[in-house]
Amino acid sequence: MSMATEQPTQSLPQGVYLEKDIDAGELTVNIGPQHPSTHGVLRLITTIDGEVVRDIEPVIGYLHRSKEKMAESRSLFQYQPTIDRVEYLSAFFDHYVFVTSLEQIAGLKVPKRMQYVRMITMELNRIASHLLWFGTFLLDLGATSPMFYAFRDREKIFSLFEQLTGARMMYNYYRFGGANADMPEGWLEGALDFCDDFEQRIDEYEAIVTKNPIFLDRTVGVGVVDAETLIAHGVTGPTLRGSGVALDQRKDNPYCCYDEVTFDVPVGQNGDCYDRYLVRMAEMRESLKIIRQAVRQIPGGDTADLMRRRAEGDEAANDIELQIAGQKINLLTYKAPPGEVMTTVESPRGFLGCYLITDGTPKAYRCKWRGASFSNLTVLPLLMKGRLFPDLMAIFGSIDVILPEVDR
């Protein structure tokens, strides 16, 4: 991989590239940074021989926004609203990993109720992210309709988020030691309604797509990769699980309240695009399971109940575990104690990590992001060697890379 540096010189006569390449028998096609299916601003310098891809070189850096340097130049609270943009399709995960890092350094305790809220929002966000992936993956394969269906359901999740946080994609909801506010009344019911609705929808999608002969032809046996290679490249998430490794932070290193709910980790067998598709579809079902259990188990239940109990003077309703934040901190003057911590969560794309060093000032000394997409992208050239040109879109879609997370 190389950063974007050189531009083709303007002095060369137009058309020279094309003719020269054809004489050599190979054609260098510059896919992106503006291209319908690079999912952002990825540039792929592709050498093709007819329809066969000989070589591929991803060029990244077009969306670099100095997220890590920004942490060092402003206070932690000023920095927090900007980290939604690290990975905008699943912004709750970014927030969670950053907030948790500081909570561990400062020893802030998060109320149980808020931990459950975090879990529910993250799982809903995982579904939203996988839905977008479902739509775009099928769009890359040439099917236009799934995109609209996926967006319809994603819209329902977004309206839930809008009720909760006031924003549809850039939430900025979690706070150090808790969250911004408690859920609106009836929000949990809305989440359950979504689960019931979506369970039928996902059956519908699978009925149309999963056994479609053309879809099978495009994905089965395409982009096959073994687990060792993926681990060597640092690939995580559904892409790794598609190759049969049940590596999931939620199981291996339960954060939040994931040890209090039961769910399965779906794994594939063949490590091809089709298995990665199946794993993600199964993961959406598992997320539904988690949301249902969490809604059932959440301490305090619905906010309306909690408010009523508090109004009636029920002492148990004022328990610290049912508060919005475990400890009130003054955002303007807060200085985190010196410390160093690395937190990872299982984001929809794999391990999302935040390595945070604080030095007793309001700012972070260092904030390093570990994006899953960056590591997952490294395996693309390996998978593409000798494959056909249209497979590029299937494979690139199936490893689910999002460019803001690659560049940060």
Add this chain to the structure above:
Amino acid sequence: MQELLTQLITGFGLPAWLSFFLWAVVLYGMVAVVGQVAVVFMVLMERKVLAWLTQRKGPNRVGPWGTLQTVADGVKLLFKESIVGPGQDWFLFTMGPVIFFAPSFVLYALIPFTDRLVGITMPLGLLFVFALSSLSVVGIVLSGWASNNKYSLLGGMRSASQAISYEIPLVLSALGVAVAAGSLDLKTIVEAQNQGPFGLFSWYWLSILPVSFVIFHIASIAEVNRIPFDLPEAESELVSGYNTEYSGMKFAMFFLAEYASLFAMSALVVVLFFGGYYSPVGGLMLERFAGVHDNTLLGLEMVTWTVLKTYFFIFFAMIIRGTLPRLKPDQLMAFSWKFLIPLSLLNVFLVAALKMAWMTDGMLLTAGPFTFNLTYWITYGLTGLMTFIVLVGFGQLFGHKQPPLPGLSAAGP
């Protein structure tokens, strides 16, 4: 009408040969107008159908129910700058859309909308249709090359290979029709399907050429570059394929011609396999049930049937577009060369045998008072078997590699 024009020309004291050329202009103008109107409607229809398939409303702002949306789009494209970039061959770049555009509209002139309303009547009409429809590929390849763009070049290359692969089964399956009808004239083919009292069931799609119909329909979708065969303009890989570099009216010509050829191909399916201008109950409804013998009214009914049936197949192609993903080039080739072409070759032989059985006595088997034509029944059985192979094999060809579903395993400590 040609006579009228000739009278007019000679009446002005002009030479008679001028009317021949003028007639061509007038005819093409009429065909183009009819074609444009059909295309404008089809674009709106496609957007509405796709919207219906994907739970949207579709265009609904310009005019009532968005009916003027396509007109607005057309006007927009008309006024846009037609950019020719540096390094692009201006002449070929301009000729590409023209070569693509012209044949697809001429095809309208060959379709018999009624027994009288045919732009050009020619004994070799079917052959001319294929000659024209393969000509449009030249336009794609040319514009792909002249664009000086690698995506366009790839799209043009794909288009050429696709055209070669799918025109063979297209022509071979239409050959079965020609054999069955004993003519290449489209009107004769339509008339030949109006035999017997069964209407819908005596048309070629069911009576003798079910395999031809399936192959022809698949190949015709490939011929007009629609999903799942829209490889020349696969937007997820090739941005927009051969028309990436085009803007303004040049792009609009590609756009119009695509829909025009979709209409023409659907109309051809109707003419070859679905009884053309005849009603599904056999003959014409007005004539059979109301006893009308007025030529104008009967002509109107014929046009209605042709257009209705054609739009049924257009609608079908639109539903396919909203449902299926795109094939890969190698799968596209394999499907044509390994499956469609052998099958259509076999089909031609079977149809020829069936025709022989009809024309000659064939092998007659007399059992008591009944006489069976063995050749007829054997070929008919084989055709039925092949239909089964087509329908089952289509799924099997793609579905045989399906792996076991991944096991769900509870992992963790």
